Amino acid sequence: MALTGARRANIVEMQQGPRPLVVAGIHSCRSARPTTAPPPKPAGASEFASAVIFRQFTHFVADFQMTQYVSTDTSRGILECGPPSAEERYSERYRRQISELLNRVADGESPLGILRAYLPGDVALEQSRRVRSHRLLSAYERAPEIKKLGSPYYDAVRTAKTEAEYWCTASQAISQIRAMFAPQLAPIDSIRLDLQDFGRQDVNPLRNALGQVAFAGLARVFDSAGTLPHCDRLDWDAPRERFRGTPTSQVAANVYLEVPEVGGEIEIWDLVPSFEEHEGLSIANSYGLDRRKLGPPAWVVKPRTGDVVFFDARCVHAVRPSTHGLRVTSSAFLVQFSKHGAFYIYS
Numbered sequence: 001m002a003l004t005g006a007r008r009a010n011i012v013e014m015q016q017g018p019r020p021l022v023v024a025g026i027h028s029c030r031s032a033r034p035t036t037a038p039p040p041k042p043a044g045a046s047e048f049a050s051a052v053i054f055r056q057f058t059h060f061v062a063d064f065q066m067t068q069y070v071s072t073d074t075s076r077g078i079l080e081c082g083p084p085s086a087e088e089r090y091s092e093r094y095r096r097q098i099s100e101l102l103n104r105v106a107d108g109e110s111p112l113g114i115l116r117a118y119l120p121g122d123v124a125l126e127q128s129r130r131v132r133s134h135r136l137l138s139a140y141e142r143a144p145e146i147k148k149l150g151s152p153y154y155d156a157v158r159t160a161k162t163e164a165e166y167w168c169t170a171s172q173a174i175s176q177i178r179a180m181f182a183p184q185l186a187p188i189d190s191i192r193l194d195l196q197d198f199g200r201q202d203v204n205p206l207r208n209a210l211g212q213v214a215f216a217g218l219a220r221v222f223d224s225a226g227t228l229p230h231c232d233r234l235d236w237d238a239p240r241e242r243f244r245g246t247p248t249s250q251v252a253a254n255v256y257l258e259v260p261e262v263g264g265e266i267e268i269w270d271l272v273p274s275f276e277e278h279e280g281l282s283i284a285n286s287y288g289l290d291r292r293k294l295g296p297p298a299w300v301v302k303p304r305t306g307d308v309v310f311f312d313a314r315c316v317h318a319v320r321p322s323t324h325g326l327r328v329t330s331s332a333f334l335v336q337f338s339k340h341g342a343f344y345i346y347s
């Protein structure tokens, strides 16, 4: 990732509440819009060429709006967008930002992108309530302090048998998650749809060699527990499975349905370890890495209820323990198998 080692030393915590950085909002975007009218409707033989020019023009406008809309705090490299006004929330222009943030994180331009208030607070909290009270909520096999709903690939790959079961039941697990959130869209489905409709690349379900669909849309409840520092990598989790080659990027997408008052921050280290480095940092018989060997994280971010956060899942990252409330999320990974190629989604 194109992040300098100098940033490692630059540890700044993002606190909840007003920030010194001015986030460009909807109204400043509107005033920044070019006042020129779109080109006139093309006619006759030049129709195709005019359509291409018009498309380039709309991309130019979208890029222009993006630079006005997302603020980059260059000292931290974190991208932040929103929160939107109520009428802007479902607009194409706001939804397009999701894809811009995802692309910039996937391309290594930024360690982390935050879309503020993607879900209205009351919707997020109602979705959290459904997750927390669901009868199928169960502990992670290898991190029992965290509860989950759905079928994480990481747990499935323990043996050939559990992996085979995973592929046979993944689509059923997707249906269960959708039923729980209905009539609302499941948060990860909503992101996926916005990326598909307004983004630059297709977003497809990850499939195995037999064409079976992977599960996406894991819901998680962190009671007071956080996670150990770790990396998420499809290529390390799936040595038996052949996908489309080796991933060139893996971005974690998390939607925050409820956040605790104290703690629950995401910590990210400016480090994508090689497999050998990872082995050297590992705690024996654990998914996690030894903090003492890592030093302090380069970025610490506190999400708010309704936010979406994208970060490079191959970077070492962790969740801080919390008090005074639960931390409930809906999450997935977006993987690319070629630079600027389509995304493939799984949890």
Ligand SMILES: O=C(O)CCC(=O)C(=O)O
Binding pocket: 227, 232, 252, 254, 266, 313, 317, 318, 319, 329, 331
């Ligand atoms: O819940 C979060 O903020 C991040 C969780 C995490 O560690 C992950 O998605 O790999």
